[in-house]
Amino acid sequence: MTTDTGRARRPAVDGWFTLDGEPALLGSRCTGCGTYAFPAQEGFCRNPACTSTEHTPTPLSRHGTIWSYTDARYQPPAPFVAPDPYVPFAIAAVELAAEQMVILGQMVAGVGTDGLRVGMPVELVVDTLYADPERGDDVVVWKWKPAGGTPASTTGSTAASTPGGGDHGA
Numbered sequence: 001m002t003t004d005t006g007r008a009r010r011p012a013v014d015g016w017f018t019l020d021g022e023p024a025l026l027g028s029r030c031t032g033c034g035t036y037a038f039p040a041q042e043g044f045c046r047n048p049a050c051t052s053t054e055h056t057p058t059p060l061s062r063h064g065t066i067w068s069y070t071d072a073r074y075q076p077p078a079p080f081v082a083p084d085p086y087v088p089f090a091i092a093a094v095e096l097a098a099e100q101m102v103i104l105g106q107m108v109a110g111v112g113t114d115g116l117r118v119g120m121p122v123e124l125v126v127d128t129l130y131a132d133p134e135r136g137d138d139v140v141v142w143k144w145k146p147a148g149g150t151p152a153s154t155t156g157s158t159a160a161s162t163p164g165g166g167d168h169g170a
């Protein structure tokens with residue numbers, strides 16, 4: 001982890017997720033039909049049967065289950081945010097039950113595809129995407145982390161299974 005460096009954190013994309021406390025993705029919900037969108041929708045609803053153009057900003061569920069996953073050998077399309085230069089990593093498509101949507105995200109460092117399985121519960125975290133040498137801060141993005149225990153590499157993890165209270169990274 002590189003979050004204990006005392007460096008400033010800057011979101012890779014403004015307004016897509018919160019940084020502090022329990023981070024959450026910021027999506028929207030259609031006032032007409034209730035369809036969720038991420039990133040937040042503007043203009044017409046993505047539901048073709050709906051004519052509403054009003055969307056309420058809303059934080060999305062912080063927990064989901066893995067719907068699919070892969071070794072990301074190639075840079076995924078937006079809204080996924082990838083480091084530059086691109087480094088392959090495990091990527092998961094995570095289903096949010098309440099929102100009935102699937103959110104792509106990088107898995108936290110140390111979690112490869114062999115540590116993943118479909119249906120596995122995961123939790124949203126905000127983690128360093130890359131360190132910006134020019135501005136001297138860390139650019140951060142949302143990532144998925146296995147919920148309820150860390151598989152395989154637990155090296156140096158003192159707060160891995162602290163229920164509801166560890167201030168890791170502080």
Ligand SMILES: [Zn+2]
Nearest residue numbers: 030033045050
């Ligand atoms: Zn709608």
